[in-house]
Amino acid sequence: xxxxxxxxxxxxxxxxxxxxxxxxxxxxxxxxxxxxxxxxxxxxxxxxxxxxxxxxxxxxxxxxxxxxxxxxxxxxxxxxxxxxxxxxxxxxxxxxxxxxxx
Amino acid sequence: xxxxxxxxxxxxxxxxxxxxxxxxxxxxxxxxxxxxxxxxxxxxxxxxxxxxxxxxxxxxxxxxxxxxxxxxxxxxxxxxxxxxxxxxxxxxxxxxxxxxxxxxxxxxxxxxxxxxxxxxxxxxxxxxxxxxxxxxxxxxxxxxxxxxxxxxxxxxxxxxxxxxxxxxxxxxxxxxxxxxxxxxxxxxxxxxxxxxxxx
Amino acid sequence: xxxxxxxxxxxxxxxxxxxxxxxxxxxxxxxxxxxxxxxxxxxxxxxxxxxxxxxxxxxxxxxxxxxxxxxxxxxxxxxxxxxxxxxxxxxxxxx
Numbered sequence: 001x002x003x004x005x006x007x008x009x010x011x012x013x014x015x016x017x018x019x020x021x022x023x024x025x026x027x028x029x030x031x032x033x034x035x036x037x038x039x040x041x042x043x044x045x046x047x048x049x050x051x052x053x054x055x056x057x058x059x060x061x062x063x064x065x066x067x068x069x070x071x072x073x074x075x076x077x078x079x080x081x082x083x084x085x086x087x088x089x090x091x092x093x094x095x096x097x098x099x100x101x102x
Numbered sequence: 103x104x105x106x107x108x109x110x111x112x113x114x115x116x117x118x119x120x121x122x123x124x125x126x127x128x129x130x131x132x133x134x135x136x137x138x139x140x141x142x143x144x145x146x147x148x149x150x151x152x153x154x155x156x157x158x159x160x161x162x163x164x165x166x167x168x169x170x171x172x173x174x175x176x177x178x179x180x181x182x183x184x185x186x187x188x189x190x191x192x193x194x195x196x197x198x199x200x201x202x203x204x205x206x207x208x209x210x211x212x213x214x215x216x217x218x219x220x221x222x223x224x225x226x227x228x229x230x231x232x233x234x235x236x237x238x239x240x241x242x243x244x245x246x247x248x249x250x251x252x253x254x255x256x257x258x259x260x261x262x263x264x265x266x267x268x269x270x271x272x273x274x275x276x277x278x279x280x281x282x283x284x285x286x287x288x289x290x291x292x293x294x295x296x297x298x299x300x301x
Numbered sequence: 302x303x304x305x306x307x308x309x310x311x312x313x314x315x316x317x318x319x320x321x322x323x324x325x326x327x328x329x330x331x332x333x334x335x336x337x338x339x340x341x342x343x344x345x346x347x348x349x350x351x352x353x354x355x356x357x358x359x360x361x362x363x364x365x366x367x368x369x370x371x372x373x374x375x376x377x378x379x380x381x382x383x384x385x386x387x388x389x390x391x392x393x394x395x396x
Contacts, residue, residue: 003319004328010205010256011329011373014229017241019221026141027119032217033140034123037132047350050207051323066208066223068115075122080353084125092121100112188341190364205327232329236378251381254369259325259362259387260344 006058028067035074044077052076147216149287151182152264155191155214156290157281160269166193169266177214187213192255193266194295199246200265201239201292203231204257211262215290222291232256242293264290270298303343303390305361311337312396313365315388323351326392330384334396335367338385346389361390 024032038044052073053061061069078084112120126132155177159166169176173189189211192200204210205228210218221227230238235254239246246252255263267289273281288294307313317332325347340363345356369382376382 005324008206008324008328009225009229010203010232010327012229014226017221017224017227017230017238019219019242021219021221024217027116029141029144030123030137031119032144033137034126034132036140036144037136038126041131043131045350045353047323047347047356048353050347051351053207054323062225064115066220071115071118071122075118078122078126083129083131084122088125089121092125093117096112096117096120096124190341205329206325232327232384233373234377235382248379250379251383252369252378253383253385256327256330256384256386258327259341259347259389261341261362261364261387 005054006061007054024067031067031071031074035070038074038078043083044074044081048077048080049073052080144212144217147212149215149290150282152211152215152287152290153282153285154278155180155182155264156266156285157278159191159266160281161278166266173264182214184213187211188261189214189264190255190261191264191266192253194268194292196250196268198251198253199239199292200253200255201231201235202255202257202263202265203228205229205232206256206258209257209262211264214262214264215287219287239293242288244294265292267296270296270301272298272300303358303360305340305343305363306390307337307340307361307363307393307395309337309339313337313363313393314396315365316392316394318392323348326388327386329372330367330386330388331392333367333372335365335371335386338364338366341387346391363388363390363393365393 035049039046053069056069056072075089079086123137127134158180159169165176169191170193173191174184174187177184177189194200208218208223210222232254235252236246257263267285270284284296284298289296312334314334315326315331340361343359343361346360347356349356364385365388367384369376369378369384370380372384
């Protein structure tokens with residue numbers, strides 16, 4: 001039903017709450033930090049980031065972890081703002097991959 | 103010259119994090135230092151300042167009145183640095199129990215309480231808390247009697263919420279520090295209540 | 302900023318609309334009637350901020366209180382239980 005966005009879940013049936021807590025990985029903490037910092041510098045609004053999360057395909061939304069969603073949304077937001085380009089990101093990702101593989 | 107035993111491939115998301123960070127730093131938009139500083143700030147931020155606000159409200163009736171009228175202003179008067187936080191503090195009483203949720207995402211008073219727990223961001227909590235709060239609270243071990251009104255606050259826009267729990271019996275004459283130690287994060291979200299010496 | 306049109310205690314109904322874009326009025330509350338609990342102030346419109354616009358002038362934001370039994374026909378808690386949701390003025394009409 002397109003009327004209801006996938007993220008807008010208040011009131012839907014769901015299972016028991018899993019109360020297990022875990023420590024976040026350093027990369028996740030850095031994602032959080034980058035999102036806060038670009039917001040503080042008024043480069044990307046939290047609203048824009050939220051919208052990008054909401055626009056994720058439902059299966060991606062459901063199957064990715066919290067900061068996995070945040071990093072995707074941050075990247076999209078930066079591209080939308082023209083702070084980075086898709087080409088720059090592609091080159092950088094290839095560069096990092098090659099570096100990691102040694 | 104790779105040590106094959108240690109090679110951990112980056113996930114797509116980890117690769118994305120590194121790539122975005124390096125681009126942002128290369129372009130002078132962010133620095134590695136400020137990213138690291140922000141990581142440390144959030145790592146150190148627990149819920150203790152929230153507990154302290156509660157203890158102060160328990161001890162000081164006029165502070166409590168201010169807190170309930172304007173949470174942000176009251177905290178600032180206490181000397182707390184809470185940039186951009188628009189805080190609403192909701193009070194538990196003998197007639198009312200409050201609980202907090204953000205059904206749309208995970209809005210949370212981070213600046214005061216730190217990073218929210220995983221369950222607060224989960225589908226199951228976000229979906230059910232507005233619809234069957236008493237059942238969810240029961241899962242957290244909290245049975246709210248029918249005669250008490252349950253108020254669920256959906257953090258849907260700019261405000262951020264914290265619960266002011268009831269002060270447990272048997273704590274007369276306790277210091278602010280000792281009282282604050284009774285209040286954990288779950289009490290500040292309304293999925294638990296502080297336990298006093300008689301409990 | 303736009304003037305706050307409603308006051309605490311007034312009855313309001315949330316519009317039954319399902320537009321596109323970024324919306325902060327939860328689906329489950331649309332069409333329901335509640336009472337203004339407080340005026341939160343005025344804030345830039347998140348629907349516009351999400352589209353990289355400035356969301357100005359700031360719009361009045363309210364906390365609106367709803368009886369759970371009015372929102373969910375099968376609600377099984379106390380008849381007194383309530384839901385309080387923040388809703389922007391442009392999503393509200395007098396009830």
